[in-house]
Amino acid sequence: MTPAAQPPFSLYPELDATALGAFVSALESGDVTGLPPARAAEVAEARALTVFTRAKVTGADGDLLDAALWRHTGAQPRPVIVMPSPWTSLGWLAYAVQATLFAARGYNVLAYSARGFAGSEGQVEVAGPLDIADGSRALDHVIERSTGPVTRVGFLGDSYGSGISQLVAAHDTRVDAVVALSTWGDLGEAFHENSTRHVAAVQALLKAAAKARLSPQTQSVFDNVLTGRDIRGVLRWAEVRSPFSHVKELNRRQVPVFFSHAWHETLFPANQTLRMFNELTGPKRLALSIGDHSGPEMSGVLGLPNRIWTDAHRWFDHHLKGVDNGIDGEGQFVGEVMWSRTLESRPTWPSATEHLQRFHLADGGELGPDAEAGWTATVLCGMDTPATVADKVVQSGYAEMAGRPKAYLTEDIDRTVAAVWTADPAAETVRLRGTPRLRVTYRAANPGSTFVAYLFDTAPDGTAHLITHAPFSDLESPPDSLISADIDLQATAYDVQRGHRLMLVIDARDPFYADANLPRATLAFTSPEATPSYLELPLG
Structure with missing residues (x-):
């Protein structure tokens, strides 16, 4: 008997590509047959309020980025959200449900697959200059197709998309707020903590990107982390891709940033993200939870109730729409205690x-x-x-x-x-x-x-x-x-x-x-x- 084929490795094992694909098909056709009642209701509401289309964004160097656009009609002023994809062959599809929920709340939303992943052209640069330029081009795309004035702009990403979101916000003055879930602040420290190479993390990134097209430089850097060659070169490469290196730009404009992270994170350990968080001087909030990379927010990606995504919505509602929902007064830090799951809020991280x-x-x-x-x-x-x-x-x-x-x-x-x-x-x-x-x-x-x-x-x-x-x-x-x-x-x-x-x-x-x-x-x-x-x- 031939053994069953093992599913490809994913950093997001709970994501169901079939279910997400069915959800998007329903957005396009209106046929909700087979969808769970909650998802069917979301599709119906989104179709009543917005026009959903697949798109191709012309990114840096003319590379076409696979994308999806949720657009309201009419001349009413609206905020915009741009969502760069996680580190997955699913690309923007991972955001299908949450982008729909944001659109139903009045946002124009563009989700896109980062270069080198899924249906996007180009090669994986790991949040390099081309990725930052892509984010600005994606924002151009949705602004040009908005039928009314764009009031404010948010960038939201999970995992890979979270780092890109921070970096775009640091370089593009049009970005007014950021949500960065399971993110990094200092990529060099994440790969090389206390002079120790994080080989299992890089091996996992490589396995998860098996279908992606890595640039020669990206492949070389990952190989060097695994073998210990040219670590100084690795750290120079990582510095450019670290939001911590660009925190002054975020602070100069006081960009509001919401972070979510896991205590036992194995890809981007918490301390390097905390260092970034502590340096931010604008409005900020950090949720640290039981689990590992992207786990705390994953049920929300699938459309299930999730406190991390609830706060992400509240963060944008407050900072992009001006909603007085109280999130600005709830303290900068909320932590989930192991193993009671008690949530504790504190005014600041040091006050914990x-x-x-x-x-x-x-x-x-x-x-x-x-x-x-x-x-x-x-x-x-x-x-x-x-x-x-x-x-x-x-x-x-x-x-x-x-x-x-x-x-x-x-x-x-x-x-x-x-x-x-x-x-x-x-x-x-x-x-x-x-x-x-x-x-x-x-x-x-x-x-x-x-x-x-x-x-x-x-x-x-x-x-x-x-x-x-x-x-x-x-x-x-x-x-x-x-x-x-x-x-x-x-x-x-x-x-x-x-x-x-x-x-x-x-x-x-x-x-x-x-x-x-x-x-x-x-x-x-x-x-x-x-x-x-x-x-x-x-x-x-």
């Missing part, structure tokens, strides 16, 4: 952290209040442990959203290939809110070293859930050097229950990251008296 608590790494594997010098914990390189970032890029996040976060068996972590420190059982709930920080010193026997630090919530039975983590690599120190690592773990909102223990695990290998260690080399962690090793926790 009320004070810091320091745990020192001590001899005997203790996390305690007092610094202790002179000990050594040796880790053997070249072997993985059960402590890992996730089982699968993106897909593990859906299990978290369903209430099934990965359970780690801490007794299976081999203490010869990992160093482990554990705190006393919590006397009361420990409310982690913010960005944990780790300072640790180690001696590497060989040139080039990597470690990954994981912070776990460990139950009395020894099972654990991952709170956060971060990698670190040193690529320049000579052999037998004493190396000091001072790093931020990824931001978190996590409640450690009474009786549970915090556990810090450091090992030398994780399949998500490049490994600079030599096989069978050792890393000897210690705590010098002058610079003690510690874990600093944000409490709120």
